[in-house]
Amino acid sequence: MNAADVMTSPAVVVSPATTVREASAVLGDHGFSALPVVDDEGGLVGIVSGADLLMAGMTPETANSPVARVMRKSVISAPMSATPAELTATMLSQRLRCLPIVSNGQLLVGVVSRSDLLRILTPADAVLAARVDAALRSYSGSPRWTVEVHDGEVSVSGPFADVAERKVVEALVRTVPGVRGTQVAS
Template identity: 30%
Template sequence: MQAKHVMTSPVITVTPDTPVPDIAALLLQRRISGVPVTEADGRLVGIVTEGDLLHRAETGTERRRSRWLEIFTGGRGQATDYVKSHGTRAADVMTRHVITVGPDTELTDIASLMERERVKRVPVSDDGRVVGIVSRANLLHGLVAYRTPQPRTTGDAAIRETLLGRLGDEAWIDVNHVNIVVNDGVVHLWGVVDNDDQRHALRVAAESVPGVRGIEEHLHRNRFVE
């Protein structure tokens, strides 16, 4: 799945001259946590998020920096904070470095990007212009809509072969330490695991095989591993 399959489009945007109170009202009204800032031609120039409006003079929440810190920074941080807390337009408070993705970006890459950059949404840009936005909620929508095409696995032997094939590609388990017996669709897991994470992963792997009716564990912890 790619960004274009789950993104919200058209995108709610504001201009650099949009007043800050209007942006706050828009976020509340639309129940969104951020809004891209675009020029008249649709070119992306920034984004305003809830975090950008967190420290405001109107609510008495502006950031107070240590005077000692300002001595070493030359007051640059203080000036930036002042603009953020007192600025009246989107251009004053917006984050200018915007992380974007393209319409064909895979959802796996977007999820990793959000986690790495600690952001909740990313604009989808095509030739410098915003065509959509992907939020964490959009990723969940993709999860709900997605159904993995599963070949029909019939018979105990086929279930066992499929499961062993999947586990053979995984680095977290040595299939030589695990024996799998399938009887009437019930997978019996025998052998030794190093920890409870491996135990859990084995169960998840077995449950994901079509045709499995149940799981029976007969696994033991490796006593030589702490």
């Protein structure tokens, strides 16, 4: 497994001519911490973070100025061949929330975020089990049932007050995104 398997691609990017206001809107709309800045050929020429934009201030003059005035031109990036361990080490040692992935030295092909790396560390079934468990705790107010997940198939076991509660739990489990099947047993 390498960066090409983990990265988000295509990356959401801005150009050096994008205004500070437009870049701020993109960051806010997507919830990103930073945006790669690319030239017309897709080459990585900088990065602009929310902190960069805040430090620039939002006066009418700076809001309409190009990102090129506030972006950082020195960008840490990684090649597509970088392993998850290498990506993690780089991100942690440099205190990065996202890491641009490049091909042929500068051509941006994607971005790896902390979330991307966490996803590969956590099996999908474990994530789904946690979501189902959270939904059931929200419904009941306490951990009343045992949740097991195998390949998206959810099994819930434990005591049910009656048949109606059992049906409610089964319906609730089916509403959790990613659930492929449900089995409820007392």
